[in-house]
Amino acid sequence: MTAPIQAQTKASPPLAEFIALIALISSLVALSIDAMLPALPQIASDLGVQDMRQTQWVITSLIFGMSFGQLFFGPLSDSYGRKFGILTGILLFCLGSMMAMIATSLPMLLLGRVLQGIGVAGPRIASLALVRDIYIGDAMARVMSFVMMVFIMVPMVAPLVGQAVLLAFSWRAIFALFILLSAVAGLWLIIRQPETLSIANRRPFHFQTIWRTSVAVVRHPRVLSFSVTAGLIFGALLSYVASAQAIFQGIYQLGEAFPFYFAALAFGIGVASFANSWLVVRFGAERLSVIGLWGLLFFTALLTLVAFFNQGIPPLSAFMGLGFLMFFCVGILFGNLNALAMVPLGRMAGIGAAVVGSVSNVVAVLVSALVGWFYNDTLLPILLGILACAMLALLIVWWVRHLPDTPLE
Numbered sequence: 531m532t533a534p535i536q537a538q539t540k541a542s543p544p545l546a547e548f549i550a551l552i553a554l555i556s557s558l559v560a561l562s563i564d565a566m567l568p569a570l571p572q573i574a575s576d577l578g579v580q581d582m583r584q585t586q587w588v589i590t591s592l593i594f595g596m597s598f599g600q601l602f603f604g605p606l607s608d609s610y611g612r613k614f615g616i617l618t619g620i621l622l623f624c625l626g627s628m629m630a631m632i633a634t635s636l637p638m639l640l641l642g643r644v645l646q647g648i649g650v651a652g653p654r655i656a657s658l659a660l661v662r663d664i665y666i667g668d669a670m671a672r673v674m675s676f677v678m679m680v681f682i683m684v685p686m687v688a689p690l691v692g693q694a695v696l697l698a699f700s701w702r703a704i705f706a707l708f709i710l711l712s713a714v715a716g717l718w719l720i721i722r723q724p725e726t727l728s729i730a731n732r733r734p735f736h737f738q739t740i741w742r743t744s745v746a747v748v749r750h751p752r753v754l755s756f757s758v759t760a761g762l763i764f765g766a767l768l769s770y771v772a773s774a775q776a777i778f779q780g781i782y783q784l785g786e787a788f789p790f791y792f793a794a795l796a797f798g799i800g801v802a803s804f805a806n807s808w809l810v811v812r813f814g815a816e817r818l819s820v821i822g823l824w825g826l827l828f829f830t831a832l833l834t835l836v837a838f839f840n841q842g843i844p845p846l847s848a849f850m851g852l853g854f855l856m857f858f859c860v861g862i863l864f865g866n867l868n869a870l871a872m873v874p875l876g877r878m879a880g881i882g883a884a885v886v887g888s889v890s891n892v893v894a895v896l897v898s899a900l901v902g903w904f905y906n907d908t909l910l911p912i913l914l915g916i917l918a919c920a921m922l923a924l925l926i927v928w929w930v931r932h933l934p935d936t937p938l939e
Contacts, residue, residue: 542664543722549673551723552661553680554715555616555653558623562592562650562708564688567775568788569701576701577636584636586772586902590895591640593768595626595647597891600655601744602648604884607656609735611725612663619652620716624709631705646708653715655884663726685796689774689789740881747885755930756871757886759819759923761893763826763863766919768894769901769912781907782846791850798854802861815866816931822866823924826859830920834913842908849909856916 542548570585579585599619607615626645633639665673695703747753770777778788810818833852836844844852871886901915 542724542726545673547722548664549680551715551718552657552673554711555657555719557680557684558650558708558712558715559596559654560684561688561691561711562623562646563589563771564685564792565692565695565704565707566701567689567771567792568693568696568779569704570775571779572696572701573639577633577639579636582776583902583905586898586905587636587640588643589772590768590898590902591643592647592650593891593898594895595644595649596651596654597647597888597895599648599651600884600887600891601740601881603652603655604659604881605733605735605740606652607659607727608733611727611732612656612660613719613723613725615656616653616660616719617716619649619654619656620712622646622649622652623712625649627705627708627712631702631709642705653712655887660723660726683800686793686800687789689792693786693789743881744885747882748889750874751933752874752930753871753882753886754889755926755933756867757889758893759926759930760864760867760871760886761890762897762919762923762926763860763867764890765894765897765901766826766916767857767860768898769915772898772902773905773912776905776907777909777912781843781909782849794850795853795857798857799861799864802858803865806862806865809862810866815870816927819863819866819870819927820924822859822862823920823927826856826863827917827920827924829855829859830913830917834910834917837909837913842906842910844909 543551566588570588571582573579573588574582574585599622603615603619606618623646626642626647626649628642629645630639630642633642661673691707692704695707774792775788778784778791782791784791806818813821829852833844833848833856836848836852868886868890871890872883897915897919901912904911904915
């Protein structure tokens with residue numbers, strides 16, 4: 531029996547328009563991270579940042595804000611509607627963008643980025659719920675596959691967008707672009723997309739209920755273990771992303787070609803995301819996670835050895851080749867680890883998903899900040915950090931596989 535194409539709801543835009551709208555809303559996260567990478571040296575110069583390692587906080591501060599925003603916007607969209615959650619988040623995102631755009635110091639810029647992160651969690655969480663309200667079964671999988679195609683493409687082109695803005699204006703104009711795109715997304719949503727959550731299906735917003743549910747989710751061994759593991763892998767990736775500009779433009783002196791090399795490695799994650807859709811059916815999420823972790827461990831160890839015998843800087847060809855394989859493994863791990871964390875949640879899936887995302891984001895920010903602080907103009911600190919994350923994640927996954935898969939009540 532084929533799954534229904536669409537749930538009963540008010541008329542939505544045509545499928546192609548709906549996908550484009552959700553893809554634009556979802557892409558704000560990746561765009562807010564990767565479009566900033568080419569601007570980091572100019573930001574440091576304009577704001578008088580002496581230690582270039584501090585510019586990495588421009589990336590991690592947004593993820594830090596998202597960690598807390600997810601806990602808020604998940605229940606908010608369940609109580610007041612999906613459009614309210616998305617539009618409230620876009621408003622906060624715009625306020626954070628304005629603060630960052632007029633920043634006169636690094637702390638002011640970072641505060642704006644945290645506010646951006648809190649706000650962008652709204653579109654990210656509520657848009658997924660909106661898709662789930664309308665499309666079900668195979669139809670939802672089809673819609674999300676198209677959305678993910680755009681979502682994967684954004685990290686590949688975002689640095690190029692950021693660099694193009696820099697060539698024409700300054701780093702502050704990148705934040706103006708964020709405001710423009712989010713405003714377009716908000717107006718498009720208001721005009722074309724009806725609310726998908728009826729008043730009868732809304733749940734009261736109670737902080738006490740949210741707290742109790744969050745504690746129950748965090749105390750579940752499998753949920754917590756896979757959330758931390760996902761955070762370690764995200765942290766390993768984030769430590770590279772936060773240092774990407776320094777690697778490609780500082781170490782390898784690639785200048786304006788940096789976005790193209792960054793896109794080539796990001797393509798590894800994209801290829802893996804597509805391959806995972808049929809690999810997971812054959813091998814299963816847990817087994818595939820173990821395979822992915824062993825692969826990440828092997829390729830990172832190999833690149834670390836190459837770097838060690840080249841004064842910490844492997845040849846560009848070795849970095850690109852082994853880096854592509856490393857990020858292919860990361861792409862395999864992303865979806866599977868988050869899915870495994872969600873398995874025991876049952877009826878707590880709404881708030882549970884927000885808790886899982888928050889835990890993994892906090893772990894990722896801590897990992898990235900720690901690795902970034904040891905950056906020394908070579909690749910060794912980053913590679914050793916990724917190696918340590920892969921080893922610890924593998925140990926956790928091996929341990930958690932022997933725990934009972936008890937669902938949350």
